[in-house]
Amino acid sequence: MTLTVRFLRRLQAAFVWSLDSRQFRWVLLTDFAVFTFTGVYDFFLTGGELAFSSLIRITIGLINLVAWFDVRKYLSTMATPLAPWGFPSVIAGQASSIPMLLIPFWIEISGYLHDFLDIAVLALPAFLLFFAVTISLSAIIGHKGSLTVTWGVIAALVPFAGLLQFWYVTFYKTEHERPRVNTIVELDKVGQHPGDTLMRGTITLENVGTAEITVLEAVYTVTDHTVRSTDHILSRSDIHNALDEHRVTWDDESAYNSLLKVGRLIRRGGHLTPGQKIKISFVFDVRNHPQEKLRLTASLSLINNDGHFNKFKPCDPIPENTYECIQGELPQQSLMRHLLGDGPMARISFSDPTDSVHVPHLVTNFIALNWKGDPGKDPNQQVNALDPFRTSRGLTSSVEFRVAP
Structure with a gap:
């Protein structure tokens, strides 16, 4: 356990502490663009119960947009940049995005063909997933980020809703709603x-x-x-x-x-x-x-x-x-x-x-x-x-x- 904590702290120091909020805000903006675009696209494409998954992604995109505004507001008034996990909205947005960013990898792993186009498509989710996991771990291990009650509830319920929707459509629906x-x-x-x-x-x-x-x-x-x-x-x-x-x-x-x-x-x-x-x-x-x-x-x-x-x-x-x-x-x-x-x-x-x-x-x-x-x-x-x-x-x-x- 001690070795694991040490490894995570070194990972945190190597990849995140060297990245201040001024740079990380562009990651937040990318999260907003990716989740909002794919959510809106799928909402009008599919509808039905799959539309709920689209709304969750749009919500995650908006949370990251709020985080981007929080960082921007802080940088306009404070000279010293604050670590990204110092913003409750940043932690909530990054933690919420992890389950949804894992889904493209699950699709590819369970698929039949794996070509160069698939690898290229996965590059952006991999980039965003790396920062989402690292920021979330930094907030937990570094003990320097604190969530308010509101942001804590959002960080917990949004990923849970996404996983519940994924379980319902992938496992429950396919088992209980077979053609009869x-x-x-x-x-x-x-x-x-x-x-x-x-x-x-x-x-x-x-x-x-x-x-x-x-x-x-x-x-x-x-x-x-x-x-x-x-x-x-x-x-x-x-x-x-x-x-x-x-x-x-x-x-x-x-x-x-x-x-x-x-x-x-x-x-x-x-x-x-x-x-x-x-x-x-x-x-x-x-x-x-x-x-x-x-x-x-x-x-x-x-x-x-x-x-x-x-x-x-x-x-x-x-x-x-x-x-x-x-x-x-x-x-x-x-x-x-x-x-x-x-x-x-x-x-x-x-x-x-x-x-x-x-x-x-x-x-x-x-x-x-x-x-x-x-x-x-x-x-x-x-x-x-x-x-x-x-x-x-x-x-x-x-x-x-x-x-x-």
Whole structure:
């Protein structure tokens, strides 16, 4: 403990005592400019609950502006400069800025790509963080700075509010406000002709969660399967194969034949508000092949609403064995995430079956915008790793119907 105190005192003496208030006031002015600009920018960019974080940054910027005026007023009347930690407003402004200055580093560390631009962007936060930490430690260790009750409350509550907001959006919100959609799929026979059966498919979607949801993709498929009769009692090996942890099959005796019908349920980028319910119904004819069954499958790719997706475009390159592939950039969350967050992108593909077992299905991956296929790096990064403010979910529901011979 003694060695730690000695080290901090030497650090204090080396970097701060040689810097008087006349010089340090420009650091305060930089703090004001940085926090105010980023706060105002993000406030008009995002809104919602993230606007609270913007207001906190604007408040920190104003506290540092008040500190700048206090130092300026003191220097205009006193000939001897006072150490920066001698001003309660300076201590409050610097202590309040520490949590917010750590966030850009957290974004970069949890990101996927680290390039020269990221390092350049972090230079200014690193510069301001160094002085904020050193001034705060000087006020504690030097015992020469004293906070008034008002400035002490500000220095304690502003950083706490910032950390509370960060915890709520990053951890609590992503855990308790996941996309939740109740999906019901139905297949019914509505008529029959010689050799044909008239079918009706019905899909009901209801947002039963508390958050508005953006739909990246929502499709349905009707597939044709041939059924072979099971004419024996299941053996132990049959049960083991059916329950193998790496297999998810509806019926091991079924063979996928073809894709009969496919369509989109909701446009890409569409929204489902809490409590909203959508019901889609369609009819189609099928041939009455012996031992035939139909499977109606609804597949959804969802993400918590955080802006408008208006940049969907074909994937480049298009993955193999896919009918269609599109990708779109996730909307900006903040200026710092735009600069440091690697540009998270959603890539949605509708796969082409490669054999008689697999059926067409929807696949969603989240990748870094600037990923170029670097060796040893996996492009399929989960969206929460790239940007924890967002929460995604994929849903699949199916129902089968046996067509009479």
